[in-house]
Amino acid sequence: MSTDLGLPRFAPRGVGHLRGERSFPAAARDALADSQLRRNLGHATSTIRAKRAAVVAERADWEELRAAGEAIKAATMARLDEHLERLEAEVTRRGGAVHWARDAEEANAIVTRLVAATGSREVVKVKSMATREIGLNEALAAAGVDTQETDLAELIVQLGGDLPSHILVPAIHRNRAEIREIFLREMPGVDPALTDEPRRLAMAARSYLRERFLRAEVAISGANFGVAETGSLLVVESEGNGRMCLTLPRTLITVMGIEKVVPSWADLEVFLQLLPRSSTGERMNPYTSVWTGVTPGDGPAEVHLVLLDNGRTATLADDVGRAALHCIKCSACLNVCPVYERTGGHAYGSVYPGPIGAVLSPQLTGVEDNASLPFASSLCGACYEVCPVRIDIPSLLVRLRAQHVEARREASRVPSAEAVAMAAAAWTMADPRRFAAAEKASRLGRVFGRRSGQLTTLPPPLSAWTAGRDAPRPPAETFREWWARERG
Numbered sequence: 001m002s003t004d005l006g007l008p009r010f011a012p013r014g015v016g017h018l019r020g021e022r023s024f025p026a027a028a029r030d031a032l033a034d035s036q037l038r039r040n041l042g043h044a045t046s047t048i049r050a051k052r053a054a055v056v057a058e059r060a061d062w063e064e065l066r067a068a069g070e071a072i073k074a075a076t077m078a079r080l081d082e083h084l085e086r087l088e089a090e091v092t093r094r095g096g097a098v099h100w101a102r103d104a105e106e107a108n109a110i111v112t113r114l115v116a117a118t119g120s121r122e123v124v125k126v127k128s129m130a131t132r133e134i135g136l137n138e139a140l141a142a143a144g145v146d147t148q149e150t151d152l153a154e155l156i157v158q159l160g161g162d163l164p165s166h167i168l169v170p171a172i173h174r175n176r177a178e179i180r181e182i183f184l185r186e187m188p189g190v191d192p193a194l195t196d197e198p199r200r201l202a203m204a205a206r207s208y209l210r211e212r213f214l215r216a217e218v219a220i221s222g223a224n225f226g227v228a229e230t231g232s233l234l235v236v237e238s239e240g241n242g243r244m245c246l247t248l249p250r251t252l253i254t255v256m257g258i259e260k261v262v263p264s265w266a267d268l269e270v271f272l273q274l275l276p277r278s279s280t281g282e283r284m285n286p287y288t289s290v291w292t293g294v295t296p297g298d299g300p301a302e303v304h305l306v307l308l309d310n311g312r313t314a315t316l317a318d319d320v321g322r323a324a325l326h327c328i329k330c331s332a333c334l335n336v337c338p339v340y341e342r343t344g345g346h347a348y349g350s351v352y353p354g355p356i357g358a359v360l361s362p363q364l365t366g367v368e369d370n371a372s373l374p375f376a377s378s379l380c381g382a383c384y385e386v387c388p389v390r391i392d393i394p395s396l397l398v399r400l401r402a403q404h405v406e407a408r409r410e411a412s413r414v415p416s417a418e419a420v421a422m423a424a425a426a427w428t429m430a431d432p433r434r435f436a437a438a439e440k441a442s443r444l445g446r447v448f449g450r451r452s453g454q455l456t457t458l459p460p461p462l463s464a465w466t467a468g469r470d471a472p473r474p475p476a477e478t479f480r481e482w483w484a485r486e487r488g
């Protein structure tokens with residue numbers, strides 16, 4: 001069910017890096033064959049999981065904090081238009097300029113125009129999911145502007161000609177030996193005696209980036225939050241590269257999804273407690289940078305805010321599905337997801353991987369454009385348990401699956417193998433005699449799978465099930481037979 005919120009009917013669907021070229025199962029198959037990738041992911045996610053669990057356990061009021069985060073997000077979404085207008089008014093009043101972008105292409109055109117107006121041919125960047133989503137680096141490159149990522153993991157991804165695979169740790173799929181190789185191969189002026197010791201790798205990145213920070217005239221960032229009541233924008237980070245980008249250059253351009261607005265500083269307080277514990281497993285992130293318009297003689301002289309829709313108002317129009325917009329991009333759901341841990345982020349195709357990607361990307365693009373993602377889950381519920389703003393991802397996944405099945409049914413008169421199997425199961429289970437006969441017939445399956453206790457191949461339409469997993473060998477005695485024997 002959806003509610004008419006008075007939103008424009010022409011709310012644009014998201015474009016940019018939100019879809020893969022292949023379906024999730026096809027891409028996941030390749031990822032599963034890469035044992036090094038699985039080792040890297042297993043090691044990294046288990047380390048972050050343990051850190052998160054320890055710092056969350058310190059807070060007796062964690063559940064209350066989560067409930068507060070959920071309530072603030074729901075209330076903000078209900079009056080998003082008002083909060084955005086307030087944000088725009090406050091940013092403008094304090095000397096900043098606000099630009100509205102309906103989709104990725106418009107956002108890229110705005111940023112490219114702003115950079116061109118400065119006369120600069122290079123920019124430094126703070127890690128930002130929104131700019132990844134819209135493909136800003138590619139758009140700037142096409143306009144002859146060189147973009148330098150300054151977050152360490154983003155730098156590794158950029159130098160490696162690679163794609164990010166995690167919201168928080170974009171290079172999670174790389175181990176330190178691989179990072180050393182990338183630095184030796186791609187980083188100009190790097191010490192050939194570089195080792196894979198983390199401190200040495202960080203020092204190499206620091207000296208490479210320092211020179212770029214000092215000469216950059218333009219910086220581009222995302223924003224973790226925008227506070228409507230004062231027009232303040234925030235970036236939370238761990239390395240200090242963000243602080244350098246946000247303070248040194250003359251021009252600062254921020255691209256922020258419209259869902260990132262919070263009404264007040266009191267609301268922000270809740271999220272600044274939830275986010276670091278859920279993302280890096282820290283009580284507090286090392287750097288929280290806040291800027292409010294322009295302050296003469298202090299920081300950038302020109303401040304721009306690009307507010308990005310790109311499918312968000314279309315998502316907002318669904319009063320259940322819009323919960324995906326509550327996400328604060330902490331990545332806790334990725335780190336606990338058994339599917340993500342095995343496939344990594346590239347298999348999802350979108351810049352938003354893992355459980356949140358499986359519900360956010362199909363809503364931003366329209367579910368038929370990302371139809372396989374809602375099925376990339378075991379529905380174990382671990383993502384819901386860790387989510388700091390209590391997004392019920394499993395329910396959203398089931399809902400999106402239903403929407404896809406419904407759309408497919410409307411588009412085709414030929415029922416799918418799954419629909420045939422389900423109809424047959426419903427017919428069988430609707431009658432006790434039919435069900436008893438089916439139970440007896442299933443015993444034929446005992447002929448197979450004697451050694452392993454598993455059936456690896458079943459005839460159609462059940463072959464669709466065994467194509468991806470085994471079925472247990474039927475028991476020698478049915479439940480009804482056991483009941484009759486034991487209870488008469």
Ligand code: SF4
Nearest residue numbers: 327328330331333387
């Ligand atoms: S859905 Fe929840 S757990 Fe996942 S990234 Fe978003 S806020 Fe974090």
